[in-house]
Amino acid sequence: xxxxxxxxxxxxxxxxxxxxxxxxxxxxxxxxxxxxxxxxxxxxxxxxxxxxxxxxxxxxxxxxxxxxxxxxxxxxxxxxxxxxxxxxxxxxxxxxxxxxxxxxxxxxxxxxxxxxxxxxxxxxxxxxxxxxxxx
Amino acid sequence: xxxxxxxxxxxxxxxxxxxxxxxxxxxxxxxxxxxxxxxxxxxxxxxxxxxxxxxxxxxxxxxxxxxxxxxxxxxxxxxxxxxxxxxxxxxxxxxxxxxxxxxxxxxxx
Numbered sequence: 001x002x003x004x005x006x007x008x009x010x011x012x013x014x015x016x017x018x019x020x021x022x023x024x025x026x027x028x029x030x031x032x033x034x035x036x037x038x039x040x041x042x043x044x045x046x047x048x049x050x051x052x053x054x055x056x057x058x059x060x061x062x063x064x065x066x067x068x069x070x071x072x073x074x075x076x077x078x079x080x081x082x083x084x085x086x087x088x089x090x091x092x093x094x095x096x097x098x099x100x101x102x103x104x105x106x107x108x109x110x111x112x113x114x115x116x117x118x119x120x121x122x123x124x125x126x127x128x129x130x131x132x133x134x135x
Numbered sequence: 136x137x138x139x140x141x142x143x144x145x146x147x148x149x150x151x152x153x154x155x156x157x158x159x160x161x162x163x164x165x166x167x168x169x170x171x172x173x174x175x176x177x178x179x180x181x182x183x184x185x186x187x188x189x190x191x192x193x194x195x196x197x198x199x200x201x202x203x204x205x206x207x208x209x210x211x212x213x214x215x216x217x218x219x220x221x222x223x224x225x226x227x228x229x230x231x232x233x234x235x236x237x238x239x240x241x242x243x244x
Contacts, residue, residue: 002185004217004220007216007217010213014213015209116209119213127223130223130224130227
């Protein structure tokens with residue numbers, strides 16, 4: 001590719017972490033979504049990432065290859081007061097662990113920031129190189 | 136964004152102008168000098184074309200940003216940074232080339 005490959009590589013990392021943040025926020029938003037036992041529970045979203053091997057078209061980086069879904073069975077919970085409860089008083093809660101999601105949220109946020117600080121450093125370095133030609 | 140296009144047209148003019156001025160005198164000196172000035176002009180015009188591409192990409196993303204269809208805000212910021220760096224680099228190369236050309240023109244014969 002070109003002379004400024006770091007920007008494209010870090011950009012792909014930022015992209016991945018943003019997708020990760022999106023799916024974490026989706027998981028947290030749906031953490032209390034109750035479904036009747038006759039239906040599938042909310043399925044947690046997991047981001048699949050894969051390294052991009054550098055070639056003539058791409059300088060490398062990472063790509064989101066897809067979003068896989070967690071268990072549709074969920075956790076069967078006894079809530080007889082719930083209007084959606086079946087004859088046994090059971091409902092389906094999503095199989096999402098809030099503390100796990102929160103730690104993943106921190107990882108995704110730090111990953112996003114780390115990639116952006118690479119962009120910042122690369123810009124500084126390139127600017128320093130361009131100063132050679134001046135004066 | 137449109138403020139940058141005069142620069143690219145200047146750079147393009149510089150890419151075309153030096154070979155026509157240099158070739159007659161350089162062919163008097165050595166035969167191989169003509170080929171190297173050709174490759175310099177093609178390298179410079181290639182760099183200008185690349186610059187145009189990068190700027191068009193940044194322009195497209197800027198348009199998406201103002202119309203609210205931009206999915207990733209960082210995409211535009213990165214593209215704009217890349218366009219700015221590319222412009223600076225092309226202008227630096229052009230300035231150096233012009234300086235070298237002027238140095239040769241000032242040579243007492």
